[in-house]
Amino acid sequence: MRAVVYTEAGPSSVLKVVERPVPEPGPGEVRVRVVRAGVNPTDWKFRSGTEPAFDEVAPGQDGAGVVDAVGEGVDGLAVGDRVWLVLAQYGRAYGASAELTVQPAALVVPLPGGADFDLGASLGVPAVTAHRALTSSQEGPARLGPGTLDGAVVLVAGGAGAVGNAAIQLARWSGATVVTTVSSEEKAALATAAGAHHVVNYRTGDAQREILDVAPDGVDIAVEVAPAENNPLDVAVVRNHGTVAIYANNGGETFEIDVRATFSRNLRYQFLLLYTLDPALLRAATEDINAAVAAGALRVGADAGVPLHHFPLEDTAAAHDAVEAGTVGKVLVDVGTA
Secondary structure, three states: OEEEEEOOOOOHHHOEEEEOOOOOOOOOEEEEEEEEEEEOHHHHHHHHHOOOOOOOEEOOOEEEEEEEEEOOOOOOOOOOOEEEEOOOOOOOOEOOOEOEEEEEHHHEEEOOOOOOHHHHHHHHHHHHHHHHHHOOOOOOOOOOOOOOOOOOEEEEEOOOOHHHHHHHHHHHHOOOEEEEEEOOHHHHHHHHHHOOOEEEEOOOOOHHHHHHHHOOOOEEEEEEOOHHHHHHHHHHHEEEEEEEEEOOOOOOOOOOOOHHHHHOOOOEEEEOOHHHOOHHHHHHHHHHHHHHHHOOOOOOEHHHOEOEEEEEHHHHHHHHHHHHOOOOOEEEEEOOOO
């Protein structure tokens, strides 16, 4: 089988296409023939900044394909099933950038009928992160679905990003009023296509005023990608007993908290990282995400606010570079054929 691997940390040039033996699934494992792999910022960050824990690593946390073999003791998955992957490379040497990958059955999720491999490969990191952010508030809900966020106002920072887009779609499907911030008219159009009810260009308008015009008592949940830059705004617009769910460190590694202004509003900060998420939360997220996909409420493509950018397997380095450069939309690697 072909795989894209690296043996040392460094720029994208450390990625090489190699031939490797076909891996065999052990007990509780599934072998998947990967059709499409999704590229996330953590892929290039891990590659460039962390020496690999294995002799070689095939990157890629997200992917979609077809079950090719099933190990002993696996229930609910069979050869030929269309599936998507989550955390495919975390704690393992070979992720989604390989024609065949062996994964724990718990991380191999059936792909709903009607959903293509582009969508399947786009779900993992962005959608599970968005799900956790939207279910992290003190007052719930613990699960997403129609009606679970009725009456809530959700603020999504960076609504044109992959997590932001998923958060908009999942929040709207669950009944929330969705406000999002963006930095350009192009990104405003993408956030609107995703389903945001109100889009605020923070570079040209008064973001605090525009958000509070929508939610005079404050928003219930802020899904936050850049706390170092946005925390003052979050404190100003999140309601009493509201939640700021932080999933990234864009714009800086630290931020200051005005203690009195924050505790006077009983704010809750929920930091979250997909890779160490409790298995029960991960399972709940994949179930709800599949329900949204089956309902047509979670989509990708330009008409859903997520332009797709395809690269062949041998150009995985260019795909990593595109994500590192901030390409708007979802970068996908075409690993194999269905």
